[in-house]
Amino acid sequence: MTTPLAQAMSESALGxxxxxxxxxxxxxxxxxxxxxxxxxxxxxxxxxxxxxxDMSAHQRDLALALLDTGCSAAGAKTARAIIxxxxxxxxxxxxxxxxxxVLGSPHPRNPWAWRINGHHLAVHTTVVGALISxxxxxxxxxxxxxxxxxxxxxxxxxxxxxxxxxxxxTFDGTQRDTAIIGLPPEDIITRADPLADxxxxxxxxxxxxxxSTQQEQLRDLVSLYLGxxxxxxxxxxxxxxxxxxxxxxxxxxxxxxxPGQGHYYAVRAPTFLLEYDNTQQGANHIHSVWRxxxxxxxxxxxxxxxxxxxxxxxx
Numbered sequence: 319m320t321t322p323l324a325q326a327m328s329e330s331a332l333g334x335x336x337x338x339x340x341x342x343x344x345x346x347x348x349x350x351x352x353x354x355x356x357x358x359x360x361x362x363x364x365x366x367x368x369x370x371x372d373m374s375a376h377q378r379d380l381a382l383a384l385l386d387t388g389c390s391a392a393g394a395k396t397a398r399a400i401i402x403x404x405x406x407x408x409x410x411x412x413x414x415x416x417x418x419x420v421l422g423s424p425h426p427r428n429p430w431a432w433r434i435n436g437h438h439l440a441v442h443t444t445v446v447g448a449l450i451s452x453x454x455x456x457x458x459x460x461x462x463x464x465x466x467x468x469x470x471x472x473x474x475x476x477x478x479x480x481x482x483x484x485x486x487x488t489f490d491g492t493q494r495d496t497a498i499i500g501l502p503p504e505d506i507i508t509r510a511d512p513l514a515d516x517x518x519x520x521x522x523x524x525x526x527x528x529x530s531t532q533q534e535q536l537r538d539l540v541s542l543y544l545g546x547x548x549x550x551x552x553x554x555x556x557x558x559x560x561x562x563x564x565x566x567x568x569x570x571x572x573x574x575x576x577p578g579q580g581h582y583y584a585v586r587a588p589t590f591l592l593e594y595d596n597t598q599q600g601a602n603h604i605h606s607v608w609r610x611x612x613x614x615x616x617x618x619x620x621x622x623x624x625x626x627x628x629x630x631x632x633x
Contacts, residue, residue: 320426321448323550327387328445331424331432334380342368342377350422350430356512356615360456360605362415362437370436371414381418385434388443388452393546396457396475400439403459403474429620438605440510444616446623449554451616452547454514455608462596462604475604477542478594482583485535486571489523497523502573502582506593506605514591514609519584522570536569540585543592543608555590555610563587573597589613 320328335343346368354366370378386394401416408415416436424430424445431444438458444451459474489497499520508514525533540559544552566588573581580597590613594606612618 321550323387323548324426324445324448324450327384327432327443327450328424328426330380330384330387331420331430334377334384334418335420335424337377337380338368342372345372346418346420348419348421350428352421355421355431358433358435358440358442358454358512359510360435360438360440360458365417365419365435367417367419367433367435369414370416370418373414378414381434384418384432385441388432388434388441388548390545390547390549390552393548396546397434397439397441399474400457400459401436403472404437404439406464406469407460429616429623431616442615444619446616446619449616449619449622450548450551451610451613451619452551452555453608453610453614454510455543455546456606457546458603458605460599460603462602475606478604478606479577479596481535481539481542482571482594483575483577483581485532485539485569486575486583488532488535493523493527496527497569497571498575499570499572502580502597503595504597506582506595506607507584508591508593508607508609513614514611516586516591516611519586519591519593520570520572521568521586522584523568525565525567525569528569536567536585537564540564540567540592543585543606546608555613559587559590563589574601578602 338346370381385397389397404415416434418434420432422428422430426447429446433442440454440456442454457475462474464470464472499522507518544556568586571583578601580601582595585592589611591609596604
C-alpha cells in the first residue's frame with residue numbers, strides 16, 4: 319500500500335540514487351537500522367552522507383527535488399532559502415554544506431528514511447508504507463535579518479518570530495506573569511537530542527488560560543510549524559493535535575518582548591513540542607524545531623508496522 323506522496327518520495331530518491339557514481343552512491347546510502355540513524359546536528363561541519371558540494375549540478379537538482387517532496391510548498395521555499403542564506407553568509411564558493419542520506423530501500427514494502435542535513439537545516443523523513451513522519455524538523459537562520467549589503471532587508475523565519483511576539487503582546491498582566499518564565503536559554507533546550515524530553519521544557523501559560531482570540535493565534539503558530547511538512551503529513555498531525563493535544567498545550571516565553579533583543583519560546587503539548595530561540599549574534603540568529611514525543615524518526619509508525627507484521631506472521 320502506498321500514497322501519491324510516498325510514491326513521489328520513492329521515485330525521487332531512486333532517481334537521485336541512479337544518477338550517482340558508485341562512490342557517491344556508497345556515501346549517500348546506508349541500512350535503515352544503522353546505529354547512527356538518530357544522530358543529527360544543526361551546526362556547521364560534515365555529516366554522514368553525500369554533500370551537495372560533491373554533486374554535479376544535475377545531481378544537486380535531483381537532491382533538492384527530493385527535499386521538495388519532504389516539505390510543503392511553503393516549507394520547501396523556506397528550506398531552500400536557508401540553504402541560499404548559508405551560501406550568502408559563506409560566499410558562493412563555499413556553498414553546498416548540506417548532506418543527503420538515504421537509509422534502507424526506497425520501496426513501499428519496507429520502512430525507509432532519508433534526510434537532508436546541514437547548517438541550520440535538518441529535514442528527517444521516515445516512510446512506512448503509506449504513512450510518513452517528518453520529525454525532527456529543524457529550520458534556522460544566521461543572520462535572521464540581513465541589515466546591510468546587497469541583500470539588506472532579507473528576513474528568514476520572520477513569521478516564527480513575529481507571530482509568537484504578537485501573541486505575547488495580547489496577554490494581560492496575569493497571563494504575562496504565567497507565560498514569561500525568566501531569562502532565555504542560549505539555545506533550544508532539546509538541542510539535537512535523539513529523543514526530546516518534554517520535562518526539560520518550561521510550561522508557561524495554558525491554552526485554557528487564553529481567550530478565544532489568543533487560542534486562535536496559538537493554533538496559527540502551531541499550524542505554521544506543522545505546515546513545514548508535506549500537506550498530507552501536516553493534515554494528519556494537525557488532526558491528531560486538534561483532537562488530543564491543543565487544549566492541553568502551553569506557551570512559554572523567556573527574555574525580552576522587543577525585537578532585536580534575546581528571546582525564546584516553546585509550545586509544549588502532550589505529544590509534540592515547538593521550540594524557538596533567538597539569543598545569539600545580537601538576537602539575529604534563529605533556531606527553531608518541531609519535535610514529536612512519540613513520532614520522531616517515525617517511531618509510532620514503525621511500532622504500528624512491526625505490530626501488524628508480527629500479527630500476520632503469527633496468524
